[in-house]
Amino acid sequence: MPAAALSPQVLAKYEPVIGLEVHVQLLTATKAFCGCANQFGSAPNTNICPVCLGLPGALPVLNEKAVEFATLAALALGCEVRERSIFARKNYFYPDLPKGYQISQFDKPIAEHGFIEVPTANGAPSDRSSSLGCSDGVMKRIGITRLHMEEDAGKSLHEGFADSATRTYIDLNRCGTPLIEIVSEPDIRTADEAFEYLTRLKEILLYTGVSDCNMEEGSLRCDANVSVRLKGADKFGTKAEVKNVNSFRFVRAALEYEIERQIEVLESGGRVIQESRTWNAAEGRTYSMRSKEQAHDYRYFPEPDLPPLIVSAEFLADTAKKLPELPEARRARMIAEYELNAQDAATLTASREFADRFEAAARTARNPRRVANVLLSEVGGRLKALGLEQEQSPVSMAGIVQAADLLDEAKISSKQLKQLFDVCFENGEDFPAVYDREKPEQITDASALEALIDQVIAANPKQVEHYRGGKKTVAGFFVGQVMKATKGQANPALLNELVVKKLEG
Secondary structure (H helix, E strand, O other): OOOOOOOHHHHHOEEEEEEEEEEEEOOOOEOOOOOOEOOOOOOOOOOOOHHHHOOOOOOOOOOHHHHHHHHHHHHHOOOEEOOEEOEEEEEOOOOOOOOOEEEEEOOOOOEEEEEEEEEEHHHOOOOOOOOOOOOOOEEEEEEEEEEEEEEOOOEEEEEEOOOOOEEEEEEOOOOOOEEEEEEEOOOEOOHHHHHHHHHHHHHHHHHHOOOOOOHHHOOEEEEEEEEEEEOOOOOOOOOEEEEEEOOHHHHHHHHHHHHHHHHHHHHOOOOOOOEEEEEEOOOOEEEEEEEOOOHHHHOOEEOOOOOOEEOOHHHHHHHHOOOOOOHHHHHHHHHHHHOOOHHHHHHHOOOHHHHHHHHHHHOOOOOHHHHHHHHHHHHHHHHHHHOOOHHHOOOOHHHHHHHHHHHHOOOOOHHHHHHHHHHHHHHOOOHHHHHHHHOOOOEOOHHHHHHHHHHHHHHOHHHHHHHHOOOHHHHHHHHHHHHHHOOOOEOHHHHHHHHHHHHHO
16 A cells, blocks of 8 residues: 555545557467467467568468457447448567567547446445445446457566576567557546446457457456546546456555556655556555557557558458347346346346356246246255355256256255255255155145144144234244154245134134
């Protein structure tokens, strides 16, 4: 944290202004402008050719799949797709950029003017985790300035030694990997809003399938621009760009630190300088890297080896047909269709694949809502306790449907269901196999249950007296005693009805 802890009164004087730049690697088979494999994890400097290295005489050819993915992402984010966009050369010199320039887009990007809606103010959850599916919050629209296509640079690998000397190795496999850069408007006012924006952006991109968004492999990278100004001021403050942040949680922490750092500088009479800073997660602070470049420092000019990119109306329409139902729309539909609450809908739509599997199963069940309950409470609860992922569950979706149907038909009780699932997880077996072997049956014979109820009533005259004196909750005592006697096999609905009937009689 900054050297001096700032009081809430001082913090309240200022308003942060945050904009995010997100680079997303596209999940194409080959690179943006050549036929080299777009593959993470290959041996260093093996997926390279004269084109991605920019050797003299090598000419780039645009990957059509990359254009399709960029267009699909733009449509999913509500952007306007430009019919005619231009590739440019962005010139800078760095060891992992062998050409000395990056093919990007500048003043005419492929798409502009999109948005993402995030919860804010009382919409933010108390535990500060993502509030996807939060239905009682105030939604705020964060604008997207532009979405443009470009190629990635290579990667520098640093190696330290005991004598503090450092060697740097260059892996150029990543050169030419197709990227989209998504630039937000400076509409974000808190670190929590930034976290929510990134969470929703990643979710949308995963639903479209344009990227795997794996931050550990560099498929999604975020730079955050942040400044502070006095509340009510019209003019933005001087911004700093925080780079090299490899998780959304760290983006939030870095922004919180940087906001306080800048306020402390201003409060002490100093001046914030425009620069790039790096986040040190171990120390929980940012450090200055270099002064921030201006656009003119890159000497942009149109890429002479690539013609303008034309996105025809036909291409746009064909791509739009590939747009899946997006997360927010899917949540709203599932809440209405399956009578889910917002939190359950959010959990079930956390990934497109999981939502697809749930819906395919729910459509075959007697009661889709009950399928959701069994999946989330019985299976999900056990998986969480064991630290397992959904795909590691021994109980299949078909098994969950069978269990839900048995409950719905009153063929087993909720207690019996729990016991059966315990066996499933202990033995690593699916539900159908366990049920066929154990075959617990509910007692639905009214006369048999009435005989047991009579015995319990006769043995507990004081409880009968309490009930008839107005303490109706005592009925639960009698239900529990009969359940104990039947080892949980009495039909709960029938048992409750018969207990009340006997006590009232």
